Amino acid sequence: MIHESAPRTLPPILCVRGPSRSGKTSMAVRIVENLQTQGIRVGYIKRSHHTLDLPEKSSGRIWKAAPSAMLLRTPERTQLNVAAADEAIPSLAATLPGGLDLVLVETHSPEPYPTILSALLEPATDEMVVGRWSLDSLEADAETAAIYAAALAGEDRELQRTVRYAAEFHGGHACAGLVLGTRLALHGTALLGLAVPDRAKRLVVVLETDRCAADAVQAVTGCRPGRRTLRFLDYGKLAATFLDTTTGKAVRVAARTDLRDRATAGANDGEDRHDAQRRAYATWTPEDLFTATAVDADIDQFDRPGPPARRTSCGQCGEEVSDGREVLTDAGIRCRPCAGTHHLWNGRG
Ligand SMILES: [Zn+2]
Ligand SMILES: [Zn+2]
Structure with missing residues (x-):
């Protein structure tokens, strides 16, 4: 069975919300630069209505053949193409690679995550506005937003990455x-x-x-x-x-x-x-x-790693027993269950 999307324990998510021409991308660029300089690993999400350009003569033709996944590697970057996911942020964030400290989302619509909101918009009901910006104070506003974002990513990021990795395993x-x-x-x-x-x-x-x-x-x-x-x-x-x-x-x-x-x-x-x-x-x-x-x-x-040091067979059920787990009884060699020395649930007597 192939698990298309494993459960993911996501890093903290921060939204940047504003209308077109509000400087939303400029804010996102500054926050990403600021955090990456501090060694904070940022993932970035944007939902677009545009069609992504693929060269029509080569990779575009392959994409039309509908591969389940397509990887394009260039000297500058590697681009993974998969079918469109649903547009909910947790699904999209789960598609990002692991090992991130923060996911930054550029959005038009309100989302249930801490949000840096353009001064051109009024907060929506229940929107968690944690910062504002306007075009004439963009630099200073981006710096304040980055301080909040760094705090959201947390101090002991190495441990948090490890805990998230373990949580996925769990x-x-x-x-x-x-x-x-x-x-x-x-x-x-x-x-x-x-x-x-x-x-x-x-x-x-x-x-x-x-x-x-x-x-x-x-x-x-x-x-x-x-x-x-x-x-x-x-x-x-x-x-x-x-x-x-x-x-x-x-x-x-x-x-x-x-x-x-x-x-x-x-x-x-x-x-x-x-x-x-x-x-x-x-x-x-x-x-x-x-x-x-x-x-x-x-x-x-x-008990050492490596090939079994011994293999034998149980004289009663005939099943193979490896690694010295057999028991020598009066009747001969027996596996542990046939010898009656072990039970399936051996926790209590
Ligand atoms: Zn548990
Ligand atoms: Zn047996």
Whole structure:
């Protein structure tokens, strides 16, 4: 099955709204320049009624043949052409590449996002006007707008990009557990001095939870059960051990026991407890969030990445058993279920 549009956790969206000849594009240009200079990655959206020009003799003919996607690469830029999406801003923003800090939208019509509004227009009902501009004070107004835009993009943008990436892996929502799992993975790998995601199968993670944080740890580290770089212990604890298979160093990182209570107690006036937790997990120091302990963690020969060290068959059901998971019983070699030592849901006895 092909997913045409994966759920996307979008970066903050800021609109620039004004009529024709109000200096709307000039405002957008200045805001983009200002933010990019600060290292803030801006995506830009504009809805146009014009037809896009493609050279009639070559790419235009290909486009008429209706490919599902068409990429044109020139020395200056790469242009992706896909069929027209619906014009709602979330759909359009989801079509942009990931890793952005802010999406700037040029628009004629009011949108439910913070908006820099031309002085030629009156705010619409419920429009979130966060700045104004007029042609005779465009430079100064653009500078003020850029300050707001930078604040909207946030301070710790690297972490926010990582959280959004993990949220997509998690199915599109950035819950408190996901933020905590992201920090847990970043802290554990930082303590080992390892870059993430790990593509070399150098890092092995042993997870002690199968809740939201588990998805974050997988997204951030790149470790997966199918690569044998992620192992799961059904302990129901928010903790994970990170092992550098090159140096043999390992560290177990665990959430502090009073964490949820402290985060909830720190809620601002009117702040929901989940928001308070999310904010705490995103901003507190690793030492405030976690304990970290160096541990001895050697990987058994049957648990290492690479081809199976042993394959055998169960004498009862006949199914193949790899990696030393068989059990030697009085009746002979058995898989674990046939030997009666494991159950499908092995969490409780
Ligand atoms: Zn979740
Ligand atoms: Zn069997």
